[in-house]
Amino acid sequence: MSDSAKQPNSDLTNLNNDYATKYGFRDPVDYFHKGAKGINHEVVEMISKLKKEPRWMTDRRHEALDMFFSKPIPQWGNTALLNEIDFQNIYYFVKPVKEMSKDWDDVPEYIKKTFDRLGIPEAEKKFLGGVSAQYESEVVYHSMRDDLKKQGVIFLSMDGGLHEQEEVVRKYFGTVVPPADNKFAALNTAVWSGGSFIYVPPGLDVKIPLQAYFRINVENMGQFERTLIIADKGSRVHYIEGCTAPIYSTESLHAAVVEVIALEGAYIRYTTIQNWARNIFNLVTKRASAYRNATVEWIDGNIGSRLSMKYPCIQLVGEGAKAEVLSVAFAGINQHQDAGAKVIHAAPNTSSRITSKSISKDNGRASYRGLVKIYKNAVNSKASVECDALLIGEEARSDTYPTMEIDNDQVKVEHEARVSKVAEEQLFYLTSRGLTEDEARLLIVNGFMEPFTKELPMEYAVELNRLIELEMEGTVG
Amino acid sequence: MTEKNPLLDFRDIHVEVEGKEVIRGVSLQVYSGQIHAIMGPNGSGKSSLSNALMGHPDYSIIKGEAYLDGQNMLKMSPDERSHAGLFLAFQYPLAIPGVTVANFLRTALKSHRGKDADMSDFRRIFLKQMNALSIDRSFATRYLNEGFSGGEKKKVEILQMAMLNPKIALLDETDSGLDIDALKIVSNEINRFHNDNNGILLVTHYQRLLNYVKPHHVHVMISGRLVKSGGPELALQLEEKGYDWIEKATRGKVEV
Numbered sequence: 001m002s003d004s005a006k007q008p009n010s011d012l013t014n015l016n017n018d019y020a021t022k023y024g025f026r027d028p029v030d031y032f033h034k035g036a037k038g039i040n041h042e043v044v045e046m047i048s049k050l051k052k053e054p055r056w057m058t059d060r061r062h063e064a065l066d067m068f069f070s071k072p073i074p075q076w077g078n079t080a081l082l083n084e085i086d087f088q089n090i091y092y093f094v095k096p097v098k099e100m101s102k103d104w105d106d107v108p109e110y111i112k113k114t115f116d117r118l119g120i121p122e123a124e125k126k127f128l129g130g131v132s133a134q135y136e137s138e139v140v141y142h143s144m145r146d147d148l149k150k151q152g153v154i155f156l157s158m159d160g161g162l163h164e165q166e167e168v169v170r171k172y173f174g175t176v177v178p179p180a181d182n183k184f185a186a187l188n189t190a191v192w193s194g195g196s197f198i199y200v201p202p203g204l205d206v207k208i209p210l211q212a213y214f215r216i217n218v219e220n221m222g223q224f225e226r227t228l229i230i231a232d233k234g235s236r237v238h239y240i241e242g243c244t245a246p247i248y249s250t251e252s253l254h255a256a257v258v259e260v261i262a263l264e265g266a267y268i269r270y271t272t273i274q275n276w277a278r279n280i281f282n283l284v285t286k287r288a289s290a291y292r293n294a295t296v297e298w299i300d301g302n303i304g305s306r307l308s309m310k311y312p313c314i315q316l317v318g319e320g321a322k323a324e325v326l327s328v329a330f331a332g333i334n335q336h337q338d339a340g341a342k343v344i345h346a347a348p349n350t351s352s353r354i355t356s357k358s359i360s361k362d363n364g365r366a367s368y369r370g371l372v373k374i375y376k377n378a379v380n381s382k383a384s385v386e387c388d389a390l391l392i393g394e395e396a397r398s399d400t401y402p403t404m405e406i407d408n409d410q411v412k413v414e415h416e417a418r419v420s421k422v423a424e425e426q427l428f429y430l431t432s433r434g435l436t437e438d439e440a441r442l443l444i445v446n447g448f449m450e451p452f453t454k455e456l457p458m459e460y461a462v463e464l465n466r467l468i469e470l471e472m473e474g475t476v477g
Numbered sequence: 478m479t480e481k482n483p484l485l486d487f488r489d490i491h492v493e494v495e496g497k498e499v500i501r502g503v504s505l506q507v508y509s510g511q512i513h514a515i516m517g518p519n520g521s522g523k524s525s526l527s528n529a530l531m532g533h534p535d536y537s538i539i540k541g542e543a544y545l546d547g548q549n550m551l552k553m554s555p556d557e558r559s560h561a562g563l564f565l566a567f568q569y570p571l572a573i574p575g576v577t578v579a580n581f582l583r584t585a586l587k588s589h590r591g592k593d594a595d596m597s598d599f600r601r602i603f604l605k606q607m608n609a610l611s612i613d614r615s616f617a618t619r620y621l622n623e624g625f626s627g628g629e630k631k632k633v634e635i636l637q638m639a640m641l642n643p644k645i646a647l648l649d650e651t652d653s654g655l656d657i658d659a660l661k662i663v664s665n666e667i668n669r670f671h672n673d674n675n676g677i678l679l680v681t682h683y684q685r686l687l688n689y690v691k692p693h694h695v696h697v698m699i700s701g702r703l704v705k706s707g708g709p710e711l712a713l714q715l716e717e718k719g720y721d722w723i724e725k726a727t728r729g730k731v732e733v
Contacts (some may be wrong), residue, residue, distance in 0.1 A: 446573025
């Protein structure tokens with residue numbers, strides 16, 4: 001292909017500028033509390049004290065820190081990269097403003113500017129039920145529509161939840177993801193800050209999605225948000241988090257914990273699109289418990305980061321419970337997306353479906369790592385796993401590590417895995433209609449992701465497509 | 478007519494596929510307002526010629542010249558040829574999973590116009606064209622060619638042609654896979670598309686499409702060469718006597 005007849009693709013060019021201003025900017029670092037680098041019991045004590053937490057939470061943090069110290073780095077996954085993390089070279093707590101703002105007018109100007117660029121107020125006008133935007137380690141802006149509040153939906157920052165709903169938090173915190181689960185869950189429990197707390201009362205159908213935006217803005221700062229969602233009996237809720245991160249020069253750690261509880265007959269969908277800066281380690285523990293006839297769905301899109309290790313899990317603990325995990329991972333140059341899903345069938349008549357799609361480009365690597373466990377008592381259960389990998393370029397890599405542990409024979413289990421390349425013939429077909437090779441490749445990739453994208457609210461789908469467009473720029477082969 | 482420059486003009490084209498020469502010196506001029514048909518038995522090189530003209534990377538033109546409306550085509554990539562006004566209706570259109578017919582056509586139109594088509598305009602024209610081809614509206618949101626029958630694929634190729642409105646349309650075995658009703662509908666659309674400012678090059682094994690789309694010129698391709706040219710009557714002779722007749726008649730004149 002020559003350049004002569006190539007249309008100047010203004011969208012792409014603008015998008016690039018857009019990206020630089022929209023995601024690449026950083027505000028001057030002038031923070032209210034910025035502790036020292038490194039982690040020890042003193043730091044944990046300080047975090048808890050600054051947040052004026054009840055003693056039981058402080059104690060939990062200290063216990064968790066001991067677990068963090070005693071646990072080794074995981075000996076599976078990309079251990080070479082994991083060993084690069086220098087835990088003593090990270091800030092564990094940054095608090096940018098004195099108090100959490102509930103009113104937009106109270107939010108500092110430079111933070112507003114950031115949000116304006118991220119389009120939050122605009123988005124809010126359209127369809128947001130509540131916004132809880134996390135800026136640094138603390139939620140600085142939080143709003144909720146009056147009608148939601150009247151209905152009894154509690155949507156707070158996790159810190160707010162701890163203060164206003166202490167008993168509920170105490171009852172559920174750490175029950176789905178105990179600190180002993182893994183080294184990063186322990187670290188999160190010790191130093192967590194921010195995240196969302198949601199409680200939906202019995203029988204309530206929350207019609208509009210609840211959303212939170214997350215953002216990291218200090219070099220070498222770890223972000224350890226903690227999210228807890230409880231949907232009471234027969235209620236329904238959709239929570240969405242979209243993450244963008246600026247471009248850094250040094251390593252940054254993100255280790256979140258998300259706990260989701262769907263009580264009898266409840267429905268929870270949790271949608272995430274993460275677009276981390278290319279040097280971020282994104283090590284997240286997301287887990288849900290679904291009780292009798294409850295449904296939990298993880299919709300999980302992973303773009304960016306240096307290394308992501310993320311396996312959203314659903315424990316089907318009640319009869320008739322359902323699980324759905326739909327994930328997309330995009331591994332670009334020098335990136336490793338180690339993503340997957342886990343479903344534990346621990347009750348009869350439970351069903352699950354995992355659909356994992358990955359795209360590897362240049363020397364990017366996407367791994368699917370999954371577990372389906374069906375216990376002996378989980379008779380008449382159904383599980384299906386579908387892994388679909390698309391490779392772009394000769395160096396791109398994809399691996400699949402599916403594990404099935406089936407302890408009874410009255411079950412139906414399906415597993416399918418496919419690896420494909422962008423076919424020359426497809427490219428020719430599309431270019432013969434006037435698309436450049438880049439445009440054709442992008443269209444094929446967007447088509448590949450369509451089963452995922454169509455599950456997203458329109459704004460997110462558009463955003464995701466634009467991010468993929470950026471990632472696809474300059475692809476060869 | 479000779480005063481005008483041809484829309485499509487190729488001279489002494491040689492095409493190689495995997496090191497084998499499949500087109501061995503073919504020349505043709507298609508002027509605006511003309512319909513040409515290239516007929517030939519299976520394996521004679523008809524599809525290779527269409528693919529090579531569109532710029533398929535596996536079909537390299539090793540010798541010859543080709544011009545599209547006066548521009549040297551051989552230096553152009555397939556997308557550039559498309560922008561310059563060339564269209565190929567594929568014999569075997571490929572499925573593009575996850576890309577809806579509507580989305581695909583909008584993207585293609587955008588690439589031609591350099592800007593996004595107005596949504597309501599696009600919708601109106603798109604629905605009108607689908608209607609003309611008796612394509613059910615549900616196809617707008619179906620994934621391109623995925624699970625389509627042979628006939629549906631061919632109709633959607635013609636739909637694309639109608640939407641992109643090329644100067645030169647190469648129709649590669651468009652009649653294959655069509656039942657008689659679909660053949661009439663598709664022929665109707667081809668005739669409606671055709672005007673004094675464009676040209677069509679049909680490539681076909683059978684004469685039956687030519688009952689509905691009347692060519693001005695018919696050429697016979699055997700073993701990578703055009704061995705005989707004539708008017709529409711030539712197609713009828715072929716139908717009656719078969720390709721053997723031509724092969725016998727031209728033997729001696731042409732190395733086969």
